[in-house]
Amino acid sequence: MSKPYTRLDKNNAAVLLVDHQAGLLSLVRDFDPDKFKNNVLALADLAKYFKLPTILTTSFEEGPNGPLVPELKQTFPDAPFIARPGQINAWDNEDFVAAVKATGKKQLILAGVVTEVCVAFPALSAIAEGYEVFVVTDASGTFNEVTRDAAWNRMAAAGAQLMTWFGVACELHRDWRNDVEGLAALFSNHIPDYRNLITAYTTLKASK
Amino acid sequence: MSKPYTRLDKNNAAVLLVDHQAGLLSLVRDFDPDKFKNNVLALADLAKYFKLPTILTTSFEEGPNGPLVPELKQTFPDAPFIARPGQINAWDNEDFVAAVKATGKKQLILAGVVTEVCVAFPALSAIAEGYEVFVVTDASGTFNEVTRDAAWNRMAAAGAQLMTWFGVACELHRDWRNDVEGLAALFSNHIPDYRNLITAYTTLKASK
Amino acid sequence: MSKPYTRLDKNNAAVLLVDHQAGLLSLVRDFDPDKFKNNVLALADLAKYFKLPTILTTSFEEGPNGPLVPELKQTFPDAPFIARPGQINAWDNEDFVAAVKATGKKQLILAGVVTEVCVAFPALSAIAEGYEVFVVTDASGTFNEVTRDAAWNRMAAAGAQLMTWFGVACELHRDWRNDVEGLAALFSNHIPDYRNLITAYTTLKASK
Amino acid sequence: MSKPYTRLDKNNAAVLLVDHQAGLLSLVRDFDPDKFKNNVLALADLAKYFKLPTILTTSFEEGPNGPLVPELKQTFPDAPFIARPGQINAWDNEDFVAAVKATGKKQLILAGVVTEVCVAFPALSAIAEGYEVFVVTDASGTFNEVTRDAAWNRMAAAGAQLMTWFGVACELHRDWRNDVEGLAALFSNHIPDYRNLITAYTTLKASK
Amino acid sequence: MSKPYTRLDKNNAAVLLVDHQAGLLSLVRDFDPDKFKNNVLALADLAKYFKLPTILTTSFEEGPNGPLVPELKQTFPDAPFIARPGQINAWDNEDFVAAVKATGKKQLILAGVVTEVCVAFPALSAIAEGYEVFVVTDASGTFNEVTRDAAWNRMAAAGAQLMTWFGVACELHRDWRNDVEGLAALFSNHIPDYRNLITAYTTLKASK
Amino acid sequence: MSKPYTRLDKNNAAVLLVDHQAGLLSLVRDFDPDKFKNNVLALADLAKYFKLPTILTTSFEEGPNGPLVPELKQTFPDAPFIARPGQINAWDNEDFVAAVKATGKKQLILAGVVTEVCVAFPALSAIAEGYEVFVVTDASGTFNEVTRDAAWNRMAAAGAQLMTWFGVACELHRDWRNDVEGLAALFSNHIPDYRNLITAYTTLKASK
Amino acid sequence: MSKPYTRLDKNNAAVLLVDHQAGLLSLVRDFDPDKFKNNVLALADLAKYFKLPTILTTSFEEGPNGPLVPELKQTFPDAPFIARPGQINAWDNEDFVAAVKATGKKQLILAGVVTEVCVAFPALSAIAEGYEVFVVTDASGTFNEVTRDAAWNRMAAAGAQLMTWFGVACELHRDWRNDVEGLAALFSNHIPDYRNLITAYTTLKASK
């Protein structure tokens, strides 16, 4: 009776980054800014590392919402980038949906700002069309914890799986032996405690 | 197997504001008073902006519970206003249910004080009669977070969708192009961070 | 597909108070002691007010767990009181189950210490035997919030309804007109903010 | 041996509002935005109500810091407004100091963004020049609570008095009989709980 | 160089309870209402237990601030009760100061609502006149923790000693042998954990 | 329609301890280190006390993740210990699954570091293969509360039961009379409040 | 003008452990019980490690306060142990003061339960008699954080130095070279993170 285990598969997954714009980010207050910035860039780096097709989209970026944060543009220079002219739910934008379909993937890894709108709306729409949706909770931000909790509840009830960028990376990678260096670098760059473990280990190893 | 995406439709939605009374508001301690006041008025303003039929109701307003907060009366001078003589669950009041039915809407956007009683009881009753219920979590207040969490759990298990006033506004509006000015004004009046974005943007734009 | 609204009915409900013992109470740290004491006594008072059959039980009260708190014994001098000789799950005790069955009620309002054991175990057992279980979350305490959250999750997944003593009182009473004085007295004795509303109201009314 | 009681005197006090700019406000995360906006406007309203000489200043408002929030300009259309060309400590700006001196007041009521810089620096400088400084803690914001605590510690050690806008208003007013209506209006506009008390009181009074 | 130890002396201490009024109490949000009510009544009970001269005062109790909470009137039927006609700082009221002086005590134990005004102002004034002031922090409430912290800082800098009702009781009593029963009763009535200790102890003792 | 009560049975349960390694533990920040260490050791002690087959596994223990904490090795010197060469999900390791199957048990009590990966992945896999999974939430740690909440949500949605080490012990033991001394010792060693109850009780009992 | 640096000297320091009794410990709620137990035992272990004269005292241990926790008695079998017959402030007990004087030390390292009474009172008394007092804040517990903050403020204002057991150990030891093994063992036994560092380091070192 419970939900079956749908596991992320790097050959069947795409990443959707929705509205991480310079203006909108000032609305995010359920994460500390340093941590949130790190989480978003970690998700971007893992998308690149696993060579997952990635789609960028923004809402009204000519106005107060501001431009996409430059780091994302730089990480994905060739990714489809849909600057939506007005649709709040990215899934209401035909170009966006077409880009998603063009990836040919059935698993959507989704993050954005703000959680209860820019993430929840396309998540619910994609599930309704048969996609498996994995929300990257820690790369999605919103006004406060109360708002976040309500949004998580709504998405989970609809069948979305709530994950984190670290969980996504681990479920995609499956086995360290596929590439120890690469995964360690990803963690070292985005998890200070892990970096410290590696520093201490490497230094001690080298000192023998 | 998961719950299908039921999306708010401005042509099929009504707003129910339950027991936002001057006395009862002193019981609300799961939100800061400044924030809660803003959330309630934001919900009222969006109801008016989207021209949603809105119903006001109070419990025992002659007694210690106190009168409906004046701002709500002023925003909806012509709305049905049911001063319940004793029913705790608004849905037990025939006039209230009649007013809901008279709207002809099937989607109910619901907020009130206190969450586990004045919101949860009519939410559960309305769901039982086939309505789609959207609880505006941040315009509903109660004694403390423990109480709120239990109430959310009970309503969500029954099929209510937990939202926020901002999510409601966005899902109703769907596309900025329907009215940029209007939605921006709503946000500017009730989201200080958004107002600041607009101020900075407008000033800079004007300075060219 | 969602859970139907099962509403508390004062003619069909019994109250089970499990292991509110002087020693065990020192384990409760997810509520402030002043607040928790008040919540437990409020639940006891409402059980008495609504004349609900009430069952008291303790675990090993001769040992370190200590005796039942005296206020509960005093409030229910004639209630069945099952001092369990060893069963941790009260539902494993035949006398306790017999007492529950003897009430002839199908709705069980349940609270105790500690939540994940003394409340969760009988809640799950009672549901398995077809009872409708309403957990009074704020009159049930445990070691910390993490533990509580896990216990709530387990009980809610099994079909228990999470409530508070205030919600229980309101759902049982249904209409203020059934007895304004009595319900107001219950609230005045256990909700300081409500008492203040009544004090201010009454004083001003009298001053006219 | 302890610090003597220096009491605010409405005939000897001026208000300094430092760098409440649209861009800088997005840095403030030790207060909820709704609450912080209200606190700043409450301070502005009280300055106006008590007719205290008020000085506005901004840092680099042509750049990313953004313009002064419009409400402040509107409240004080004729106040000295010093747009500092570069000085971070407002007290390093001769025009600002001249404006302060021109008020002829010895008590400075100070608030700004961010606390440890735009408030603390001029507070320390003013104390060093013999002024009595009253920091309005809840109309001053910064990155987080850790930063705020350090800033408060530094200012208090130097002799600043830490207050709130409400405390300032009360200490300036001294006696309700000086103007009941005016002070009540100030509180009603900026303290929702107080507004509710007044609403309930007035309604009941009128109903007699 | 540090502040010398000024110890409470039951023969030289008076208690001042300032503005614990039914309306104003709804403003208090830095304590849970159950806990705050208990703290205030505990302070009242200890004042009575130690037979300390006690003075009650209120601000504008005919208006929205509401009447003194009835329990305090009942506990001190013969205490001086100064209903101030307008002075915000109780020390600005001649009758209040006269009542304080009439006690002949030099140590003032002070609590009230709200902390940064009704407590801080008379505390600072009393210190300025040479009194030793002991603020009962947990029987004094205000809007939020930020406000409280600022008020504590201001009072401590001026030389007030910050205490709690429990600390006050212990420092006044000095030796359990002065009256074991009485002090135990005070603690049992206002500290649930202590009551539980006594219940468990007494029961086990009796069972021998 | 709700999930039936699956109760832990000491004759049908095995314990899986996943990746409690010296390096990885520095990543755990959703529990205080003192508390987390105690919880993990309590789980180990209960596994031993109930003679549950227990399986230890580590990930990459030659590298920065570090060795299994020595206490676990010492508690279970003869337990299967699978040092995984690279599989992140322990269930992807054939030896681990074989060890689980070799126990012949259908109920798996699972804890590990970090929750959303080392616990969630094998939990989901085991459920998919028909095992009943009980997650020991307080002996499983991760980066922060946000991450934990998302992981709990994912596992609970899949049918895992969220428990604590204390709940597990109580559900396995069922009746104090099975062994009062043994269970009391387990609690005394890992619950300071319980130890204090026992100390006070025993001392008083002995003093008669 | 600031307080000069008084540094702990192991040849001039004594440790006073006040009222760590099995009953009173149930009152401590400003620390998690696992953490607090660890902190108290760490302080005891360091006192023994540095061979500091240590004095134990209890209040009314025949009654509900309960006996001294057994671990402290076991750690200091030959220490002066003053079971006070009634004095709340240990310094009011002549035997206790005599025991302190008999140590011949001028620096007193002090911890106890509860902070604002059993710690603060003797701290203030000892300072008044010219001792240098170092309060071990994390081995002293009380009802809640508000109470603790007030007690810290009072003691710090009087000249006490607020420290932690770890800071005390480090200031006494001064140089690792005095005994690397011993200090590392103390830290390994009471700081799980440090133990993990040592485990990882030692294992890797040994693997070469």
Next chain:
Amino acid sequence: MSKPYTRLDKNNAAVLLVDHQAGLLSLVRDFDPDKFKNNVLALADLAKYFKLPTILTTSFEEGPNGPLVPELKQTFPDAPFIARPGQINAWDNEDFVAAVKATGKKQLILAGVVTEVCVAFPALSAIAEGYEVFVVTDASGTFNEVTRDAAWNRMAAAGAQLMTWFGVACELHRDWRNDVEGLAALFSNHIPDYRNLITAYTTLKASK
């Protein structure tokens, strides 16, 4: 009577970075790791930007404490680096003190791990020798907030000024016109919200 304003002067200040080692950093739990890493690197970057003489020191870096984090070595390749052989208080190491004296500066900007030892001890020693000490609170970390608060209290009482890296940067820079680009780059690299302001501003400016 209050402490005079001692202002940081870039010509008279040196930076001391104490024990930011890979192992010790795992002990820091009063800051989120992402934030703390950012704060430490921000302080390093500002030291370099203002060309302040900087001194690095470590404690026992061959052992479990681990090596200095590589970023600090890289930022200051030519800085004095004192690997202390055993002294816990860096000021007890003659080479360290000599290096400090060699800078010829009287203002010491100090940060390290852990706060109550590696920061507090040299801070107190330096003050005792007449230096002006500025503690960078947010680049100094320790076990928990309780420990931090005690350490701050001790240092502030001794005359240290508590600051943050941002406050230090602003007080050193004094006037944006000294170098707009440089300071903006420092802020953009270490304050995500500020970076967003600059991104939005620059993009809009460029779009004209």
